[in-house]
Amino acid sequence: xxxxxxxxxxxxxxxxxxxxxxxxxxxxxxxxxxxxxxxxxxxxxxxxxxxxxxxxxxxxxxxxxxxxxxxxxxxxxxxxxxxxxxxxxxxxxxxxxxxxxxxxxxxxxxxxxxxxxxxxxxxxxxxxxxxxxxxxxxxxxxxxxxxxxxxxxxxxxxxxxxxxxxxxxxxxxxxxxxxxxxxxxxxxxxxxxxxxxxxxxxxxxxxxxxxxxxxxx
Numbered sequence: 001x002x003x004x005x006x007x008x009x010x011x012x013x014x015x016x017x018x019x020x021x022x023x024x025x026x027x028x029x030x031x032x033x034x035x036x037x038x039x040x041x042x043x044x045x046x047x048x049x050x051x052x053x054x055x056x057x058x059x060x061x062x063x064x065x066x067x068x069x070x071x072x073x074x075x076x077x078x079x080x081x082x083x084x085x086x087x088x089x090x091x092x093x094x095x096x097x098x099x100x101x102x103x104x105x106x107x108x109x110x111x112x113x114x115x116x117x118x119x120x121x122x123x124x125x126x127x128x129x130x131x132x133x134x135x136x137x138x139x140x141x142x143x144x145x146x147x148x149x150x151x152x153x154x155x156x157x158x159x160x161x162x163x164x165x166x167x168x169x170x171x172x173x174x175x176x177x178x179x180x181x182x183x184x185x186x187x188x189x190x191x192x193x194x195x196x197x198x199x200x201x202x203x204x205x206x207x208x209x210x211x212x213x214x215x216x217x
Contacts (some may be wrong), residue, residue: 003068005083010201011187016077023078025137026192033096034199036093036200036201037096038204039198040090040093040094040096041094041191041198041199042095043090043093043111044089044090044106044191045183045188045191045192045195045204045205045207046161046205047087047088048091048184048187048188048191049188049205049207050087050089050111051179051180051184052185052188054082054087054182055116055119055177055180055184056181058079058123058177059177059178059181062076062077062079062173063173063177063178068097069173071151071154072170072174073166073167073169073170073171074154074166076126076170076173077130078127078128078130078131078135079123079127080127081124081128082120082123082124084117084120084121084124087116089110089113091106091109091110094109095107096198097194097198101194102194102198105190105191105194109187109191110192112180112183112184112187115176115179115180115183116180116184118179119173119176119177119179119180122172122173122176122177123171123173123177125169126166126170126172126173129165129166129169130166133158133162134158134162134166135159137157137159137162138146138154138157138158141156141157143157156196159187179209192204192205192206203209
């Protein structure tokens with residue numbers, strides 16, 4: 001009997017040890033997946049922060065000082081082109097958000113990314129027009145940066161079609177920047193709430209955008 005029990009005990013002990021090792025490895029792998037998911041969610045929140053701060057700084061420095069001026073389409077200066085490809089979301093890393101509600105949230109996040117890109121494209125298009133069309137014509141007409149001119153004088157120097165196009169582009173820039181600044185803040189709150197619902201005991205990035213009141217904890 002002893003000859004039977006000893007090998008059986010050894011087999012059971014070996015099996016138990018292997019099972020414990022497997023369970024430990026499984027738990028560690030699950031934790032690693034969770035850490036990766038939490039990091040991905042925080043990266044998405046940081047991208048939102050950078051997108052919003054970029055647009056809010058443009059709004060504060062360029063739009064707001066001229067917002068209510070009748071000649072704002074002339075007064076808002078051109079800027080260096082914004083990079084359209086830098087601040088993008090890594091949607092593949094967010095595929096752990098797999099429920100129907102979370103999938104809808106990811107769709108909304110993709111729409112938010114397009115809004116941000118459209119805002120930058122509008123700014124870039126307007127800046128390019130000022131640098132390549134508006135300023136050369138004003139210089140050719142003898143305009144001086146330190147002097148003041150009437151709308152009629154600008155219209156005469158630029159021509160009515162160019163003047164109207166500059167007005168439309170300026171209105172587009174203000175619309176896209178204002179709208180996206182507001183929608184990014186809303187998306188930040190929705191995305192962070194979804195991440196906390198998935199991982200209620202974890203910490204996720206919370207931040208205050210430029211010019212915004214302190215967000216909820």
